[in-house]
Amino acid sequence: MISRTVYENIRKEVLEYFSKCNIKLTKEEKEKIEVADFGLNRIRELGLQLIEYINTDRVCAKDLVLLPGQTCPEHLHPPVGDSPGKEETFRCRYGTVYLYVSGPAVENPKTTVPDDKKETFTVWNEIVLNPGEQYTIFPNTLHWFQAGSEGAVVSEFSTKSTDENDIFTDPDIERLPIVE
Amino acid sequence: MISRTVYENIRKEVLEYFSKCNIKLTKEEKEKIEVADFGLNRIRELGLQLIEYINTDRVCAKDLVLLPGQTCPEHLHPPVGDSPGKEETFRCRYGTVYLYVSGPAVENPKTTVPDDKKETFTVWNEIVLNPGEQYTIFPNTLHWFQAGSEGAVVSEFSTKSTDENDIFTDPDIERLPIVE
Numbered sequence: 001m002i003s004r005t006v007y008e009n010i011r012k013e014v015l016e017y018f019s020k021c022n023i024k025l026t027k028e029e030k031e032k033i034e035v036a037d038f039g040l041n042r043i044r045e046l047g048l049q050l051i052e053y054i055n056t057d058r059v060c061a062k063d064l065v066l067l068p069g070q071t072c073p074e075h076l077h078p079p080v081g082d083s084p085g086k087e088e089t090f091r092c093r094y095g096t097v098y099l100y101v102s103g104p105a106v107e108n109p110k111t112t113v114p115d116d117k118k119e120t121f122t123v124w125n126e127i128v129l130n131p132g133e134q135y136t137i138f139p140n141t142l143h144w145f146q147a148g149s150e151g152a153v154v155s156e157f158s159t160k161s162t163d164e165n166d167i168f169t170d171p172d173i174e175r176l177p178i179v180e
Numbered sequence: 181m182i183s184r185t186v187y188e189n190i191r192k193e194v195l196e197y198f199s200k201c202n203i204k205l206t207k208e209e210k211e212k213i214e215v216a217d218f219g220l221n222r223i224r225e226l227g228l229q230l231i232e233y234i235n236t237d238r239v240c241a242k243d244l245v246l247l248p249g250q251t252c253p254e255h256l257h258p259p260v261g262d263s264p265g266k267e268e269t270f271r272c273r274y275g276t277v278y279l280y281v282s283g284p285a286v287e288n289p290k291t292t293v294p295d296d297k298k299e300t301f302t303v304w305n306e307i308v309l310n311p312g313e314q315y316t317i318f319p320n321t322l323h324w325f326q327a328g329s330e331g332a333v334v335s336e337f338s339t340k341s342t343d344e345n346d347i348f349t350d351p352d353i354e355r356l357p358i359v360e
Contacts, residue, residue, distance in 0.1 A: 025312050053271060053337065054314070056316065061335075089239065091233060093202075093203075093240075106242055109213045132204035133206060136236065
């Protein structure tokens with residue numbers, strides 16, 4: 001659970017990132033910034049902020065904000081019903097994002113993860129995204145990502161988003177956010 | 181056909197718009213800005229510039245640039261094979277976009293179209309998009325749009341883009357661009 005005070009503080013920081021990137025939001029959008037702590041209650045370490053612009057049966061677009069060093073935990077998007085699962089492209093707009101996907105593990109990763117959660121990060125194929133760089137993740141592919149020291153803003157272009165179907169490696173995680 | 185000189189001049193203007201919006205492109209992307217004159221050879225009146233970030237079988241994302249007063253001609257995205265047709269969301273990032281779709285015609289439209297092409301603009305349901313505002317166009321819906329006096333930058337989030345299937349009202353139009 002995220003307290004209203006923590007939510008409000010982080011929301012303000014997120015709006016500053018968008019402003020730095022010259023990303024304009026409507027008043028309504030500014031009020032509905034999502035702050036996801038995945039039920040872990042350690043938002044600045046393990047968490048993610050975002051605004052969803054559109055999410056129809058076919059298309060979804062979001063802008064994500066990561067605070068400095070913040071990590072979005074490892075997960076995948078499985079097939080659901082008739083759909084092969086969510087396909088998503090991450091395009092870095094600001095800062096640096098370290099993205100990890102299935103594949104050959106990098107020898108000296110550029111990031112570290114919390115010691116007590118180490119076993120919940122199992123894929124270490126490292127992709128570094130700087131502003132203007134992007135990477136596409138096809139369904140059923142384990143992935144996680146972490147921002148560099150400046151934080152990061154990332155555009156996500158994808159098929160329909162159904163967060164409730166995401167499968168996280170960490171069994172302690174609840175995807176759907178609960179704000180006090 | 182667009183001459184190499186016209187292409188290069190417009191490409192430079194487009195890069196200035198992206199720079200104004202703090203939109204970062206890679207070196208390769210800067211080289212492959214698309215300038216579409218629809219075969220009409222009146223690019224600053226009837227045309228569109230864009231960079232395509234991703235276009236898979238399921239998802240497409242582009243950033244569009246419109247020069248001051250430039251108009252993207254009326255067209256629709258029909259069903260193709262098993263697909264219901266392209267669905268697209270336009271999100272204004274900079275400037276003002278006047279978007280027209282099927283529906284009740286506005287009495288005093290905020291734009292004018294070239295006199296000799298008037299009959300090729302048949303839908304006049306007016307939607308005005310300022311930065312942060314967006315609109316979703318479902319398949320098989322006639323639409324066209326024009327930038328205000330500052331020009332405009334517009335993000336497009338959509339299903340797969342297959343320009344060659346677009347149906348334009350103006351029979352003189354060829355969608356696929358030809359650069360000298």
